[in-house]
Amino acid sequence: MTGALRAVFLDVGGPIYDDENFVAAVLGALDALRAADGVGPVDRAAFRTIYDEVRSAQGGSLRGALASAFLGSRSRRAELHAETRRRWVHPAGTLYPDVLPFLRALDGRVRVGILANQEAAVIAALERDGVAPYIDVWGVSAVVGHEKPSPELFEWALAEAGVTADEAVHIGNRLDTDVRPAAALGLGTVWVLRGEAPPVPTAAQLAEPDLAVPGLDGLAPALFALQAGRA
Ligand SMILES: [Mg+2]
Structure with a gap:
């Protein structure tokens, strides 16, 4: 349940x-x-x-x-x-424009965490771009010492957030390092189809996550609906 x-x-x-x-x-x-x-x-x-x-x-x-x-x-x-x-840097201007509206829609309703294979410098970029105030859990691989798809990084983030896997959703753009390891632990999964996602995903690939989306626009209500459906 x-x-x-x-x-x-x-x-x-x-x-x-x-x-x-x-x-x-x-x-x-x-x-x-x-x-x-x-x-x-x-x-x-x-x-x-x-x-x-x-x-x-x-x-x-x-x-x-x-x-x-x-x-x-x-x-x-x-x-x-x-x-x-x-x-590897994240220059100003490369933040997707749907990120801050998405985080505002979640603000105060759930814990929000970064769960990413990234260098520590990503934290300064997220501070510069106004994302950091919305982040409760900093699961940055270079800082934590575990990398996706290892379950340790997911388990670390769940423990830091003080939630169980079935109370959490992971949003990522790869099947091998995001969707599959998160699903294996019991998290809900959202596959964002940009960047390292396939140019043309197959039907079998699209069936792997709970939700496949082109971006973060309108995703906040869809997450709560997804969770209600998992209950
Ligand atoms: Mg990615």
């Missing part, structure tokens, strides 16, 4: 900030590593082909595929990861 909705958790890349911020970081990292190898920048169209394949699959390692295609070996993925982390 599921009770009232008491907590809403949000992934950052996709739901809150444009995933193109990550794309810019990974392209900058690839170009720098290639320059050090004495070769030219990554072909952008070839990059988009691989990026779209990994988005469509909703699984597998993007960094592994990119290292294999553009750095000569899949074994260079850790190097690519380190170079990407240094470049």
Whole structure:
């Protein structure tokens, strides 16, 4: 038996900030590593082909595929990861415009948490953009020390919010790191179809989350309706 909705958790890349911020970081990292190898920048169209394949699959390692295609070996993925982390920022102007209206609609009704694989610098970006005052739980992987899809980050966030899984909903844009691990623990799931979500999701993919939405507009009432339906 599921009770009232008491907590809403949000992934950052996709739901809150444009995933193109990550794309810019990974392209900058690839170009720098290639320059050090004495070769030219990554072909952008070839990059988009691989990026779209990994988005469509909703699984597998993007960094592994990119290292294999553009750095000569899949074994260079850790190097690519380190170079990407240094470049990954969320510039002003990349917050989705539906974020603050959504958070205002939830304000005072539920606990709200960040639940994301992000660097600690994301906190300063969320403060700059006026999101931080709405956040009760800061589940930022680089700070907490656990990464999605590991259940530990979800369990940490639930404990911090003081709620059980059946009282919470997780909103994310990936099946492999958001929807599936959240559903496995018993949270409600919302799949936001932007950024790293597939360009064209299949019917089978769309059937995985409790709710699939194009963005956060009008989502607050839909969350309470979803929770009522889970009860
Ligand atoms: Mg994401």
